[in-house]
Amino acid sequence: MEFFxxxxxxxxxxxxxxxxxxxxxxxxxxxxxxxDPSLSFQxxxxxxxxxxxxxxxxxxxxxxxxxxxxxFIGESDVVKALAHQVxxxxxxxxxxxxxxxxxxxxxxxxxxxxxxxxxxxxx
Numbered sequence: 001m002e003f004f005x006x007x008x009x010x011x012x013x014x015x016x017x018x019x020x021x022x023x024x025x026x027x028x029x030x031x032x033x034x035x036d037p038s039l040s041f042q043x044x045x046x047x048x049x050x051x052x053x054x055x056x057x058x059x060x061x062x063x064x065x066x067x068x069x070x071x072f073i074g075e076s077d078v079v080k081a082l083a084h085q086v087x088x089x090x091x092x093x094x095x096x097x098x099x100x101x102x103x104x105x106x107x108x109x110x111x112x113x114x115x116x117x118x119x120x121x122x123x
Contacts, residue, residue: 012041014041042108043108043109044080044106044107044108045106045107045108045109045110045111046104046105046106047104047105047107047110047111047116048085048102048103048104048105049102049103049105049116049119049120050100050101050102051101051120051121052101052120052121053066053082053101053103053119053120053121054118054119054120054121055121057118057119058070058072058079058082058119063121066082066084068083068084069081069082069083069084070082070083078107078109078111078115079105079106079107079119080106080107080108081105081106082103082104082105082106083103083104083106084099084101084102084103085102085103085104086099087099087100087102105119
């Protein structure tokens with residue numbers, strides 16, 4: 001048998017997705033000790049949108065209240081997070097200029113066109 005000082009296993013910390021069995025490991029190495037049985041895996045879908053977002057739909061008083069990253073924790077919130085994106089081809093000198101309005105939206109399900117229309121600010 002070989003011995004190692006450390007072994008790193010990357011797995012979700014939920015038993016529904018951590019289907020790993022260790023043989024001849026000490027009890028403290030059991031995956032059940034590293035997971036939380038009350039948790040289950042949560043799907044996260046990211047959608048990129050070009051254009052301004054509808055701040056009112058996201059319960060902001062004005063567009064100026066949006067930050068570069070916004071989290072939404074209400075169970076009924078369709079949008080779970082919203083983040084302003086910066087193009088990778090922008091130079092350091094251009095960073096002070098107007099950056100095109102591109103947002104990454106995180107949700108638990110793919111957003112259909114009707115939901116995207118609610119998120120986007122219509123002119």
